[in-house]
Amino acid sequence: MINDKSYYLDLFSVTENDLQSLMQESLRHGGDFADLYFEDTTCSDLLLMDGEVSSGGFNIDYGVGIRVLKGEKTGYAYSESTDRTSMRAAARAAALIADGNASAGRVGAAVEEASRPRYKGRPNPAADRYPMLQDWRTCETARLVPFLDRLHQGISERDKRVVKVIAMLSSQVTDLLMYNSLGELKYETRPLGSISVSVVFQQDGKIENKSVSRSFRAGVEMLTDALADELVAKAVDRIDDRFGARRPKGGKMPVVMGAGASGILLHEAMGHAFEADFNRKGQSIFSDKMGRKICDSSITVVDDGTIRGNRGALNFDDEGVPGQRTVLVEDGVLTSYMHDRISARYYDVKTTGNGRRESFRYNPIPRMRATYMEGGQAAPEEIIASVKKGIYVDQFSNGQVKIGEGDFTFYVQSGYLIESGRLTAPVKDINIIGNGPEALADIQLVGNDPLIDDGTWTCGKGQSAPVSCGIPTVLIKKLTVGGE
Amino acid sequence: MTSPELLTREERELTLKCMEMALAKGAQKVRVTASKSVMDLVGTLNGEIDKVTHCLDRSLSVCLFVDGRFGSFATNRFDEEGLDAFLDRGISVTRMLAPDPFRDLPDPERTAKDALTGTELNLYDDYYERMTPELRRRLALDASLFGKRNGEEWTLISEEAEYTDSVFETFLADSQGLRCRHIETSFEYGVEVTLEDKKGNKYSKYWWDGTPMLKDLDINACCPKAIDLAVEMLHPKRHRSVHTHMVIDTEVASKVVSPILRALNAYSLQQNNSFLLDSLDKQVFPEGLTILDCSRNAGESGSRYFDSEGVATRPTAIIEKGTVRQYFVNTYMAGKMGIAPTVEDAIRPKVMPFPRHGLGRDEILSLCGEGILVTGFNGGNSNAATGNFSYGIEGFAFKDGRITHSIRDMVVTGSFLDLWSHLVACGEDARLCQARLVPTLAFSDVDFSA
Numbered sequence: 053m054i055n056d057k058s059y060y061l062d063l064f065s066v067t068e069n070d071l072q073s074l075m076q077e078s079l080r081h082g083g084d085f086a087d088l089y090f091e092d093t094t095c096s097d098l099l100l101m102d103g104e105v106s107s108g109g110f111n112i113d114y115g116v117g118i119r120v121l122k123g124e125k126t127g128y129a130y131s132e133s134t135d136r137t138s139m140r141a142a143a144r145a146a147a148l149i150a151d152g153n154a155s156a157g158r159v160g161a162a163v164e165e166a167s168r169p170r171y172k173g174r175p176n177p178a179a180d181r182y183p184m185l186q187d188w189r190t191c192e193t194a195r196l197v198p199f200l201d202r203l204h205q206g207i208s209e210r211d212k213r214v215v216k217v218i219a220m221l222s223s224q225v226t227d228l229l230m231y232n233s234l235g236e237l238k239y240e241t242r243p244l245g246s247i248s249v250s251v252v253f254q255q256d257g258k259i260e261n262k263s264v265s266r267s268f269r270a271g272v273e274m275l276t277d278a279l280a281d282e283l284v285a286k287a288v289d290r291i292d293d294r295f296g297a298r299r300p301k302g303g304k305m306p307v308v309m310g311a312g313a314s315g316i317l318l319h320e321a322m323g324h325a326f327e328a329d330f331n332r333k334g335q336s337i338f339s340d341k342m343g344r345k346i347c348d349s350s351i352t353v354v355d356d357g358t359i360r361g362n363r364g365a366l367n368f369d370d371e372g373v374p375g376q377r378t379v380l381v382e383d384g385v386l387t388s389y390m391h392d393r394i395s396a397r398y399y400d401v402k403t404t405g406n407g408r409r410e411s412f413r414y415n416p417i418p419r420m421r422a423t424y425m426e427g428g429q430a431a432p433e434e435i436i437a438s439v440k441k442g443i444y445v446d447q448f449s450n451g452q453v454k455i456g457e458g459d460f461t462f463y464v465q466s467g468y469l470i471e472s473g474r475l476t477a478p479v480k481d482i483n484i485i486g487n488g489p490e491a492l493a494d495i496q497l498v499g500n501d502p503l504i505d506d507g508t509w510t511c512g513k514g515q516s517a518p519v520s521c522g523i524p525t526v527l528i529k530k531l532t533v534g535g536e
Numbered sequence: 537m538t539s540p541e542l543l544t545r546e547e548r549e550l551t552l553k554c555m556e557m558a559l560a561k562g563a564q565k566v567r568v569t570a571s572k573s574v575m576d577l578v579g580t581l582n583g584e585i586d587k588v589t590h591c592l593d594r595s596l597s598v599c600l601f602v603d604g605r606f607g608s609f610a611t612n613r614f615d616e617e618g619l620d621a622f623l624d625r626g627i628s629v630t631r632m633l634a635p636d637p638f639r640d641l642p643d644p645e646r647t648a649k650d651a652l653t654g655t656e657l658n659l660y661d662d663y664y665e666r667m668t669p670e671l672r673r674r675l676a677l678d679a680s681l682f683g684k685r686n687g688e689e690w691t692l693i694s695e696e697a698e699y700t701d702s703v704f705e706t707f708l709a710d711s712q713g714l715r716c717r718h719i720e721t722s723f724e725y726g727v728e729v730t731l732e733d734k735k736g737n738k739y740s741k742y743w744w745d746g747t748p749m750l751k752d753l754d755i756n757a758c759c760p761k762a763i764d765l766a767v768e769m770l771h772p773k774r775h776r777s778v779h780t781h782m783v784i785d786t787e788v789a790s791k792v793v794s795p796i797l798r799a800l801n802a803y804s805l806q807q808n809n810s811f812l813l814d815s816l817d818k819q820v821f822p823e824g825l826t827i828l829d830c831s832r833n834a835g836e837s838g839s840r841y842f843d844s845e846g847v848a849t850r851p852t853a854i855i856e857k858g859t860v861r862q863y864f865v866n867t868y869m870a871g872k873m874g875i876a877p878t879v880e881d882a883i884r885p886k887v888m889p890f891p892r893h894g895l896g897r898d899e900i901l902s903l904c905g906e907g908i909l910v911t912g913f914n915g916g917n918s919n920a921a922t923g924n925f926s927y928g929i930e931g932f933a934f935k936d937g938r939i940t941h942s943i944r945d946m947v948v949t950g951s952f953l954d955l956w957s958h959l960v961a962c963g964e965d966a967r968l969c970q971a972r973l974v975p976t977l978a979f980s981d982v983d984f985s986a
Contacts, residue, residue: 098633101807102872106636108629109608112622126579129590132612145590148669193632216807252808252921259921261809299924299949302777302985333581334693335730337738413591452915452928456730456738459944461915461928483916483926483947534926534947534985 053184053241060229060239064090064134071231077143083120083150087232090116091412100200100219117412118142122150124394128415181365184243184271188223191272199275206284216252230372238372245274246508251287260294265508267363293478300479306439307531310446312503315521319423320451321460321488326380327418328395337458346386347492350428353381357421364421364519371407378404390418410515424522428498432525435497437473444468458488483534499525542705543572565601567710575702578672583682602630606639638871647714648842654717658834659748661721681759690731697727714846725755729762741766746969772942781907782982789974797882802869811923821858824890824959831883838884838971886973890962897976900961902937923952947985
């Protein structure tokens with residue numbers, strides 16, 4: 053949502069002259085770029101537990117972050133007050149990066165970005181990708197409570213084994229104003245609504261739990277009957293299998309990744325290694341692979357900030373760069389890293405709009421948005437049928453990757469054995485481990501069912517950022533499955 | 537010596553004023569917590585300054601108990617006019633929630649009476665007041681080893697480090713007369729190095745140190761240690777699946793202790809989402825396991841005189857010779873579950889030595905003879921309800937008490953109750969900078985997949 057410029061200037065009690073004055077202060081020691089990031093965020097939550105919405109609250113976070121760049125080096129400070137004295141003090145602290153003790157990077161003072169696109173993107177900066185029809189901040193709590201009550205009732209009625217339901221409705225609305233030393237002024241309002249449901253089931257003395265979530269950049273209008281029905285259905289879906297699931301025998305075997313949420317593996321095991329800061333510092337396994345073939349020609353990987361209402365959508369990133377769709381791997385060839393302004397200057401390319409930050413307290417760094425693999429040709433059933441003995445997984449949690457080595461481990465919440473081309477016994481509580489580049493190179497079949505998962509995915513990289521992920525059904529030739 | 541003050545007198549007075557305003561607006565009980573911190577960071581990349589950051593944070597959290605209902609709210613805007621609107625809205629939201637008879641402030645008898653100046657735990661280093669931007673830069677730059685150390689088989693291709701110092705103060709008050717303060721300084725240095733071998737393989741390792749007192753910060757040991765750890769990882773081999781001893785290095789051993797502490801928390805127990813249901817005063821672990829909560833150890837970062845409700849902490853046994861002695865129960869959960877309240881969480885848990893004092897990693901490897909030494913966990917998870925776990929690991933194979941080679945692509949799988957029933961040893965080598973004092977641990981009969 054984008055209001056008038058005056059709304060944001062008034063909110064932060066600044067004038068355009070103030071912004072220019074702060075720029076001068078920030079660059080007084082010779083910094084070659086500076087930006088200001090004003091933020092006013094209201095986070096609210098309501099919690100249903102033991103059948104009642106008896107807990108709730110909100111949090112207000114307000115301030116301005118001031119960044120000064122000298123080459124690739126960063127000075128950063130922030131103020132929780134936007135009075136002139138406080139902001140000038142923060143500007144002076146950030147400006148110190150450019151004093152005599154910090155030598156400039158190899159790029160020097162050139163600020164203008166080179167325009168040598170190395171990817172096929174569809175920049176669309178003019179679109180408002182998250183119009184908020186009803187603002188969370190002005191919605192009465194009494195209007196939100198029935199949605200949580202409905203989830204509780206629906207889930208409890210659907211399955212007699214349900215013993216506990218916890219449902220949380222969270223919203224975040226952020227007013228932003230950004231200004232930089234190029235004279236670019238950007239402002240907007242970003243909504244984010246999330247619902248998380250956790251259910252505990254009990255059967256014959258055994259306990260199982262299941263969680264489901266949905267999140268969108270939207271206002272209160274996202275709380276539809278259809279969403280409630282979907283959450284209820286998913287919360288109890290396949291719980292029989294969960295009770296019957298076992299750990300399979302471990303070992304190396306083919307792994308079929310189900311469409312949608314399996315995309316978290318793409319995010320963790322490959323996506324982070326495409327972030328330009330890790331490559332700039334020589335830490336990524338892909339540091340020297342730009343323009344080279346890294347996987348099968350059937351594979352195209354995209355990081356996309358342009359999906360309307362998506363949790364990772366951005367009209368522009370936190371450096372004021374228009375949100376974009378960035379093709380990272382095209383037909384198996386590594387075509388672009390994800391860039392913020394610093395890495396784009398280093399690599400002498402255009403920024404890709406991936407400069408993101410958790411809040412005004414953090415300097416922006418390259419981060420993913422919605423990262424997904426595009427669909428291929430194979431039918432999902434055909435992919436499963438091609439496996440004589442292996443494992444099918446469709447829900448992961450707690451993945452981790454070592455950026456340098458590329459090694460990853462993912463915890464499988466649910467899946468099935470594949471025996472003679474058919475899904476058979478359910479499995480749970482196992483890990484799959486492998487190496488990101490090797491796994492990418494080992495993808496043999498790509499399904500025609502690409503799906504983006506709308507769960508509450510949050511990426512942690514020193515600071516959190518809402519993202520989403522997706523993948524079609526894919527077959528990986530061989531991964532290690534940790535079982536009995 | 538005068539007491540250090542990060543929160544100004546005006547800010548503390550405004551905190552109390554906020555409480556009075558909330559009571560005047562219709563709240564029957566109120567708890568307010570003001571926090572303030574200042575943090576300075578100098579980041580280096582490959583021996584050069586890469587980032588300088590200066591942060592000042594304030595927050596005011598308010599818990600409102602209104603007409604049998606409860607809401608919690610926070611803001612970082614400290615002006616009185618803003619607080620007026622903030623409280624109006626908070627009370628309005630709280631009134632829309634369902635009544636909950638179990639929400640209450642803690643019994644005043646249980647609250648801390650001895651956290652008056654905030655310095656009682658000796659966690660404030662007045663040298664902090666002499667820190668300057670130049671001194672911070674010098675500390676960060678002098679600690680770097682980039683360009684000064686390479687090996688025959690490897691090159692140091694990246695060294696990314698951060699020196700940080702900070703001061704933090706919290707002031708907690710409630711409408712029953714509670715007043716508590718805590719202030720502490722922190723000095724930290726952490727470094728991640730990436731080595732490349734002759735084949736282009738990369739190996740990254742991290743090492744850090746942290747302490748409330750600058751004089752205790754072993755900053756110059758961090759880069760050498762991180763490099764040594766990365767060098768140890770060269771030439772990894774894929775190991776076969778094996779059923780053997782597992783020794784977990786103290787740096788990562790809290791991975792198998794934290795799930796126990798979570799399972800003993802009343803929120804997990806009340807939601808039936810715990811593998812330690814109905815375990816209080818029962819022996820569910822082997823006699824060799826004793827975990828104490830050393831919550832009031834002076835000079836140790838993480839020690840606290842009070843929890844977030846203002847309840848007084850006390851040194852206590854969480855698990856004593858295998859018997860569960862404590863659930864973590866706040867005032868709310870005590871009411872819901874009909875049990876006695878304790879503290880809301882473990883403050884500074886410490887796993888005690890077994891079978892004897894003084895064991896370090898090397899002695900424990902000798903004790904076990906053969907097995908897998910785990911020095912890092914890479915992903916994986918545990919099931920809170922069943923206690924089943926599966927974690928990716930990195931580390932080393934060892935034989936005859938000596939490390940033979942580094943390993944990768946391995947997973948350890950089991951259940952916590954079964955794992956702990958095979959406890960062999962608990963060392964006495966936890967570093968004080970760790971939030972949880974978990975030493976090197978050893979278990980027998982553990983399943984590793986590869």
